[in-house]
Amino acid sequence: MSTVSLHKQGRIGVIAVDHPPVNAISQAVREGIITQINAANADGHIAAIVLIAKGRTFMAGADITEFGKAPKSPGFPQVINALEQSHKPVIAAIHGTALGGGLELALACHFRIAHEGAKLGLPEVTLGIIPGAQGTQRLPRLVGLPLALEMIVSGKPITAPKAHQAGLVDDLVKGDADALPRAAIAYADKIITDGTAPRRLSQMEVPQNGSEADLLAKARADATRKMRGVLAPQKAIDALEAALTLPFEDGAAKERAILGACMASPQSKALQHAFFAERKAARLPKHAQNATPRPFNQIGIIGGGTMGCGIALACLGAGLYVTMIERDADALKRAQNSIHKSLDEILARGRIDKAAHTTQGALFSITTDMAALSEADIIIEAVFEKMEVKKSIFRDLDKVAKKGAILATNTSYLNVDDIASVTGRPADILGLHFFSPANIMKLLEVVEAKKTAPDVLATAMVLAKKIRKIAVIARVCHGFIGNRMLEGYLREAGLLMLEGATPQQIDKAIRDFGYPMGPLQMIDMAGMDIGYMLRKQFPASRFDPNAYRVMNRLVEMDRKGQKTGAGIYRYEAGNRTPLPDPAVDKITEEEAQKAGITRRTISDEEIVDRCILSLVNEGARLLEDRIAMRASDIDVTYLYGYGFPRWRGGPMFYASQRGLDKICDRIKQFGETVGTRWWTPAPLLQKLAQEGKTFTDFDAE
Ligand code: 3H9
Numbered sequence: 001m002s003t004v005s006l007h008k009q010g011r012i013g014v015i016a017v018d019h020p021p022v023n024a025i026s027q028a029v030r031e032g033i034i035t036q037i038n039a040a041n042a043d044g045h046i047a048a049i050v051l052i053a054k055g056r057t058f059m060a061g062a063d064i065t066e067f068g069k070a071p072k073s074p075g076f077p078q079v080i081n082a083l084e085q086s087h088k089p090v091i092a093a094i095h096g097t098a099l100g101g102g103l104e105l106a107l108a109c110h111f112r113i114a115h116e117g118a119k120l121g122l123p124e125v126t127l128g129i130i131p132g133a134q135g136t137q138r139l140p141r142l143v144g145l146p147l148a149l150e151m152i153v154s155g156k157p158i159t160a161p162k163a164h165q166a167g168l169v170d171d172l173v174k175g176d177a178d179a180l181p182r183a184a185i186a187y188a189d190k191i192i193t194d195g196t197a198p199r200r201l202s203q204m205e206v207p208q209n210g211s212e213a214d215l216l217a218k219a220r221a222d223a224t225r226k227m228r229g230v231l232a233p234q235k236a237i238d239a240l241e242a243a244l245t246l247p248f249e250d251g252a253a254k255e256r257a258i259l260g261a262c263m264a265s266p267q268s269k270a271l272q273h274a275f276f277a278e279r280k281a282a283r284l285p286k287h288a289q290n291a292t293p294r295p296f297n298q299i300g301i302i303g304g305g306t307m308g309c310g311i312a313l314a315c316l317g318a319g320l321y322v323t324m325i326e327r328d329a330d331a332l333k334r335a336q337n338s339i340h341k342s343l344d345e346i347l348a349r350g351r352i353d354k355a356a357h358t359t360q361g362a363l364f365s366i367t368t369d370m371a372a373l374s375e376a377d378i379i380i381e382a383v384f385e386k387m388e389v390k391k392s393i394f395r396d397l398d399k400v401a402k403k404g405a406i407l408a409t410n411t412s413y414l415n416v417d418d419i420a421s422v423t424g425r426p427a428d429i430l431g432l433h434f435f436s437p438a439n440i441m442k443l444l445e446v447v448e449a450k451k452t453a454p455d456v457l458a459t460a461m462v463l464a465k466k467i468r469k470i471a472v473i474a475r476v477c478h479g480f481i482g483n484r485m486l487e488g489y490l491r492e493a494g495l496l497m498l499e500g501a502t503p504q505q506i507d508k509a510i511r512d513f514g515y516p517m518g519p520l521q522m523i524d525m526a527g528m529d530i531g532y533m534l535r536k537q538f539p540a541s542r543f544d545p546n547a548y549r550v551m552n553r554l555v556e557m558d559r560k561g562q563k564t565g566a567g568i569y570r571y572e573a574g575n576r577t578p579l580p581d582p583a584v585d586k587i588t589e590e591e592a593q594k595a596g597i598t599r600r601t602i603s604d605e606e607i608v609d610r611c612i613l614s615l616v617n618e619g620a621r622l623l624e625d626r627i628a629m630r631a632s633d634i635d636v637t638y639l640y641g642y643g644f645p646r647w648r649g650g651p652m653f654y655a656s657q658r659g660l661d662k663i664c665d666r667i668k669q670f671g672e673t674v675g676t677r678w679w680t681p682a683p684l685l686q687k688l689a690q691e692g693k694t695f696t697d698f699d700a701e
Helices: 025-044 078-083 101-108 123-127 135-145 147-152 160-165 179-194 212-226 232-245 246-261 266-281 304-318 329-348 355-361 387-400 416-421 454-466 482-499 503-513 519-526 529-537 545-556 582-594 604-624 631-641 651-658 660-674 683-690 695-700
Strands: 004-009 014-017 048-054 090-094 095-100 110-113 119-121 171-173 298-302 321-325 364-367 378-381 406-409 429-436 443-448 470-475
Touching: 004 025, 014 025, 014 110, 014 123, 014 179, 014 378, 025 048, 025 078, 048 212, 048 503, 078 101, 078 147, 090 179, 095 101, 101 119, 101 429, 101 651, 110 160, 110 179, 119 160, 119 582, 123 147, 123 266, 135 147, 135 232, 135 429, 160 171, 160 519, 171 179, 171 683, 179 232, 212 232, 232 246, 232 266, 232 443, 232 660, 266 651, 298 304, 304 329, 304 355, 304 429, 304 683, 321 482, 329 364, 355 364, 378 387, 378 443, 387 406, 406 454, 429 454, 443 454, 443 631, 454 470, 470 631, 482 519, 482 545, 482 604, 482 631, 503 604, 529 545, 545 582, 604 631, 604 651, 604 660, 604 683, 631 651, 631 695, 651 660, 651 695, 660 683, 683 695
Parallel strands: 014 048, 048 090, 090 110, 095 119, 110 171, 298 321, 298 378, 321 364, 378 406, 406 429, 443 470
Antiparallel strands: 004 014, 429 443
């Protein structure tokens, strides 16, 4: 089967693109479209042409795997030109997602029809580039500047009905999968019968009403505020401005020049890494690749606290039955109210409709009787983080759960092998570490224990996809991937405070790096009491007591963070803005003196490097220990669970981009200035640096 075929249906030539899985516009697709457009134009029996795609979607964009490689001819401009200059009318028939270059090809066609379930968008900014196949020039000509700005700057697709309303598509098609090709033929027939001439967007002007300068200024200000540090949205606005001020050809040339600059930027490489890293994370390790996932539709959840309720909401949203277990009537009532209140809020915000609200409410049940879990396919324990409590629950589950049920613990630190060992079915056990609030946060660490069966792991990945989580597989260690790395990051923040940086300086330096909030703000938000309690259980050799001196004092003063109105910062009633507190500065000075630390001026650069490189060094150890399968999995964990700026690609990609030799040198430098206890390069990091390699090379081997 050729990648792009042409067949005739009466007087209509149907050009079909068939390039699974998403009809990405590779060199073969570009060449095929040009060949078939020329053939259709040369065929005297063809009076109109339909451009359609096979499989699950219309063309989902340029082939991203070609980015950064030597350009292959023909390029996009030739395809666009062939479509628009076709002297026979060309109709794009869209289903699934017309994204990026896919939508740009559709815009070069003379007419567009779409299945009502389709989505249309220009998501290039999410890859650090701008639409580069004249999309910034044609879209505003067709739908006007406001919608073009909205679509191109946010990168978010719009629905086919909205596109129809805006004139982006000329007709909407209802019905099943076969309805679109039929409707496309009918539409083309009508064009021929009516004698409608091809409509070429490059020959139109952008509709203007005098508000354009204000719109552009507002878009620039919004992008600066909402997408701090990200370049592509600003560049896309420049290209859209060119559509208003320059003739089409000159605007297109400007767009191409901007695209070239964006393509060469470190940000676009980082964002493209993030795109592929996310998809790679979903791949099972070799030993589980042939496993058949177990079927499931009934989920049991033990514990109706914030975490249990969040998990329940995520499962209900995916249409799964949820049976929740609470320990007594009061806790049951609280959890039940919490679930129903959350569903009401989701409805009020318009995220679900009334019917879905009713369905999801009906899928939920709650009881104090563990026996109600006897039919559950997957049971997730989400109770207090104490080994004895977890073990006792798993002993009970072993008695009530049916054969073949998967038993998961939501522990964020504890040893899953130990938990599994109290049951007679360790192969059915694994960790599912959700992040709070579990119905919102995208990350799910799937923790494969020593005896977890391959099909249990495979099922967990299917569950993750179903409940719209980005799953990363981790192996057992204290804190798995995310929290084990976090220890070093928070340790450095605590030490930097003691050594002379203020909390405000530390948090601002990390925000300027691109995080939405700094480490000390985060500690205040999460509350310091759990860490305080956990540290009491750890041997002192595990952590640096100096890092927690100030936090310990604060907890002992009942300043546990936002929830007690004060922590590292102070808070005014009803306001979550962290305010500097001289009392904390005084405690910090006292503790520094007790620890024998002479406070000094610390640069923002040192703050960023100590916090971020501690992540990198621990990440390298996780790879060596095979806790993480790939460096890119660590990146995904940090992008989706910890707010690491996506445009930097994740900590391991950031380190690779800076150069592992430089990273190693910096770590050694900290070893000399602040001590080698935490600042000795991990052996893998040293090895890769010596070999002139990156973590990406490590993943590829
Ligand atoms: C662009 O168009 C630039 C232009 O302006 C022109 C410039 C000159 N290329 O996501 P999935 C792979 S920029 C190559 O799991 P889903 C993906 O890696 C592009 N490969 O499926 C995965 O591979 P694997 C603008 C691609 O159903 C497989 O397809 N377009 C591409 O959950 C399945 O993907 C975009 O940014 C691609 N363009 O979601 C759209 N897209 O199986 C990017 C996907 O080996 N794509 N793959 O892991 C998407 O958003 C989603 O893939 C889509 C389907 C929504 C389409």
